[in-house]
Amino acid sequence: MGNRVSTVLARQLGGQLLAFREAAGMNQSRAAEALSSQTAKVAKMERGWVPFRDPDIVALCKLYGVEEEDVVTGLLRLAKLDRERRRAKGWWSVLSPGNLREYIAMEDAALKVRIWQLSLIPGLFQTADYIRAMAVPDLSADGIAQIEQVVDVRRRRQARLYGDDPLQVHAVIWEAALRQLVGGAQAMSQQLTHLRAVAELPNVHLQVLPFRAGGYPGIGGPFNILSFADEGAVDVVHMDGLRSTTWVEGREESAAYANLFGRLCGVSLSPYDSIQLIESIGKEMRP
Template identity: 45%
Template sequence: MTAQQSSVPPSTVLGRQLGEELRAFRETAGLSTAVAAEALDCTKGKISRIENGRVPLRTPDLVALLDTYGVRDAATLQRLTTLARTANRRRRDGWWNQYGQVLADTYRDYIALEAVSESIKTFQCQLVPGLLQTPAYVRAVTVASRAWHSPEEIEQFVQVRLARQERLTNDPRLTMWAVVTEGVLLQQVGGPAVMRAQLEHLAAIAEEPNVTVQVLPFSRGAHAGMFGPYLLLSFPQVSALDVVRAENPTGAVWLEREPEVARYRELFADARTSALSPAESVARIKRVAKEHRA
């Protein structure tokens, strides 16, 4: 999340859609990435990044690629040009870009994807999921991370987290399913008062129709999710593939290949099967909230 994080940025949904169409045209024409690279006077690596949706594509380059692939249909050109411009605009104009001084590019890329997703599934073994955190909890986590030092930077990051939460509470089309271990409920983040308020909020928001929260108790023993937190984003576009963000102490790893994503779907299915039911989970959260006494 910080400027120190280093990982390959995720492709945008629209960028990946555009890239998939360009790859299909290139393969139909029987051309290699080397030929495409010659058309743009660039490296084969850049063509791969374009086809994976990782870099913006200028209109002149799009026209040159389509001409090289023998695609000269005006309607196709107009449709793909509009798609490229929309993808580039979403990269540039998102509200999160105003927080560039406290957010790494990769974290802003994540927020951009989250903003157009229709489903978020997350497994957390240490922290309450970000979209379900209270302001005091966010602040305590931000201070503990030691990634931001001045009060102004800390407060800006808190505002980013709260801004992200607005869509979950205001857009019923977005659904969230969170599985958290029992340790998340017991970890003293910010002290007893902060934790009690956080768990009361978690129990309340879990009652919303677009939010499901399950608790995986210690009594379940060893499980596949012990190796770290992750989240799975799904999108409404028919051609859009799911993406996974797997967290680690120095950043995050993005996974987009279908076999890797499928593995995380299996992990999440196993976690929610092993966890308490949603109703039992809310009852457990409420009980633990009362145990956090200031």
């Protein structure tokens, strides 16, 4: 019974299969025949209510005429990660169940992430000292252990920025996040030095929205857009609040956030000018 829940990953996978079925002009009954199953199973799959079997994904892709190997491989990767998440077998299973574990599981499966951040350096770019400074002060043994767990989780997430198949990241950061002295001037100076180095990675596209831009779209709050397949696939938007997390999964809704992100990019500095501003602010913080 524990697997009979709808997860974000499964809904993402089910939504892509639904889009392929509709593009092929087929109904759920035809899909069920290909699986030698009932229509109800296809309905549950498309709504993300059940874990996906690899043979079912391959059979449906063949039926729908989806022949691109990288697309099928991407779907199989999502299914595998969803099964691991349900059994809590990913590296992120060390975290307590909740929104953070859900997001990290999603990020671990994503091919690309677009980030809009107002007041903090994005987690993928944070140094260990910055992370520790952001933690609520707690000098007890348990408190220190929890902080170091957060540092370790960030480090594991950041590993996806490197390697043969790195995560593609496009981040827009408001200038305020660069000037906030998290951990003091020295720690923040080191953070900006690291941010500049990360911005040089070929898979990272970093822009800064400067104060002089004036009024700007996206002032309502930060968000991340996670992409799992080629252009045209439905993205998932993640927003963290003080006491809750919001997932936006519909095609029209996610497209609206993608449009908003594009507008933010349009009023932000170029990557080159962004690096120049980061260097300038960093110099102001050095003794």
